Amino acid sequence: MRRRALITAVAAAGLGLAAPAVHAQSSAARTLRFVPQAGLASLDPIWGTQYVVRNAAALVWDMLYGVDSRFRPQPQMAEGHMVSDDGRVWTIRLREGLRFHDGEPVRGEDVVASLERWMVRDPMGQMVRALRQDLAAPDDRTIRLALSAPYPKLLHALGKQSAPCAFIMPERLARTDPFTPIAEAVGSGPMRFRADLWEPGRRAVFERFPRYQPRPEPADWLAGGKRIEVETIEWQAMPDPDAAAAAVASGEVDWLEAVLPDLAPGLKRNRSVSVGIADPMGSIGSLRFNHLHPPFDDVRVRRAVAMALDQQDYMRAVIGADDVLWRRIPSFFTPDTPLYAETGGEILSGPRDPEGARRLIAEAGRQGSEVVLLKATDLAPLKAMAEVSETLLAALGFRVEVAAMSWGEVAERRARKDPPSQGGWNLFHTWHAGADCATPAAYSAIRANGEDAWFGWPRDEAIERAVAEWFAAEDIATERAAVARLNEASMAFMTWVPTGLFLSYQAWRRNVAGIGKGPMPFFWGVSKA
Structure with a gap:
């Protein structure tokens, strides 16, 4: 079916002109059918940092x-x-009655092992690990962390929404090597994972865990009472955005995490469907370099790409003609937030200079280099951005090999440090939620600490020095100055290239209530009539 014909059908489904799929009412009310941004190929939130895994x-x-x-x-x-008075010893007490999904109680030793595994992979966790003198469980409900120096942002590290989050697992799972996926998913949260029903990359089923004890406060993002109002949540991957829109229009599914902009008008005309912006803070598109291998191990080549890259090309490919849904950003940080800075961003905001870029690549001796670009074919924004990059890189004289695969496969391959000719990579596209990019606190992608850095493994002392200055800041003015230096250093080093900020739609059936806005889909409080 052609796109425009499908948009018409999507609208008609809510006007009584197309026959909707019918489910038994009793089953429908108990099961929430959700279409995630991508298929769930892994469930280890420490080994894999994809948003879909975190969610x-x-x-x-x-x-x-x-x-x-x-x-x-x-x-x-x-x-x-x-x-403690000197800020170096933290004592955390667990709530009573916490249980894992296998019925075992949550113990202090489980928390210790979980935090130790998380510390290896998370940038804030790595900071805690560097200061740690002792991490122990004096008893089953107590955790004691002794540091060599104060770390005032510890609670932000333990509670942040950016991946990898400090999720608490049974000790036997948490003792798994952080670079090896866990063998099973036994949780401590409100839903139990049905491993027997899992079709990796296609379908995942979660059942309400009756022994979970939500907090008494109202739910608010990752805080408060995580009360699940349905019995089952079923994730159904639908790589074809047209088919996903048709499914929510007909009632086959209840909630789409992401809707292409040109499909939104048809869904808005459907009386049975609600459409809204998923996250008002938006997402920052990213062209990520591998710093370990030529040609992007040379800062001149990375800056050359930035000189030639036009954010409008990427955002129009992602969003289409609706310019209200995107904006240029000469920054690594989220616009309209207290720390936003554009210092050093002239390389992205000034006139595009492809000729100058080609001269810089020649100066570095990297003209005609072969590059491997990973292209996620099942995520429309990433597929669109990769196609723009393929054209840009070819115009700059590179010989481009496009490795087309699912987002789950990209996640596996981007973790490889092998040369591109031996199964590694040179570039891939992703995006970072605006909430993750508002401050350096949980911003993994901004770090440049070499082997401990996010995929691409950049290393730059000026960036790390600015990060440290922000963490040490005691007032907002000092924080802003540190972020300005951080943005300037990141632009000079060109860790990766921001391709613009964009907003995304979500859609849900009108018989579903409680869907909010934020950097991730929050399922607590969501009910279905």
Whole structure:
């Protein structure tokens, strides 16, 4: 079916002109059918940092703390905590009655093992790990962390929404090597994962865990009472966005995490469907370089790509003609947030200079280099951005090999440090939620700490020095100055190239209530009539 014909059919489905799929009412009310942004190919939230993995993990595992919509960490599994006068010893007390899905109680030793595994992979966790003198469980409900120096942002680290989150697992799973996927998903959160029904990359089923004890406060992002109002949540991957839109229009599914902009008008005309912006803070598109191998191990080549890249090309490919849904950003940070800075961003905001870019590539001796571009074919924004990059890189004189695969396969391959000719890679596209890019606190992609950095493994002392200055800042003015230096250093080093900020639609059936806005889909409080 052609796109325009499908848009008409999507609208007609809500006007009585197309026959909707019918489900038994009793079953429909108990099951929420959700279409995620991509297929769920892994369920280890420490080994894999994809948003889709984080989103599923938030159903299965809980956290000691969770950030609310004002980015304040609130007690979650924790009953509370005490901090020594010198700020170096934290004592956290667990709530009573916490259980894993296998019926075993959540113990202090489980928390210790979970945090130790998380610390290896998470940038904030790595900071905690560098300061750690002791991490132990004096008893089953107590965790004691002794540091060599104060770390005032510890609760932000434990409660942040950016991947990898500090999810609490049974000790036997948490002792798994952080670079090896866990063998099973036994959680501490509100939903139990049905491994027997899992079709990796296609379908995942979660059942309400009756022994979960939600907090009494109202739910707010990752904080408060995570009360599940349905019995089952079924994730159905639909790589074809047209088919996904038709499915929510007909009632085959209840909620789409992402809707292509040109499909939104048809869905808005459907009386049975609601459409809205998923996250008002938007997402920052990213062209990510591998810094370990030529040609992008040379800063001149990375900057050359930035000189030639036009964010409008990428955003029009992702969004289409609706310019209201995107904006240029000469920054690595989220616009309209307190720390936003454009210092050093002239390389992205000034006139495009492809000729200058080609001269810079020649100066580096990298003209005609072969590059491997990973292209996720099942995520429309990433597929669109990769196609723009393929054209751009070819115009700059590179010989481009496009490795087309699913987003799950991209996630596996991007973790490889092998040369591109031996199964590695040079570039891939992703995006970062605006909530993750508002401050350096949980911003994994901004770091440049070499082997411990996010995929691409950049290393730059000026960037790391600016990050440290922000963490040490004691007032907002000092934080802003540190972020300005961080943006300037990141632009000079060109860790990766921001391809613009864009907003995304979500859609849901009108008989579904409680769907909110934020950097991830929050399922607690969502009900279905």
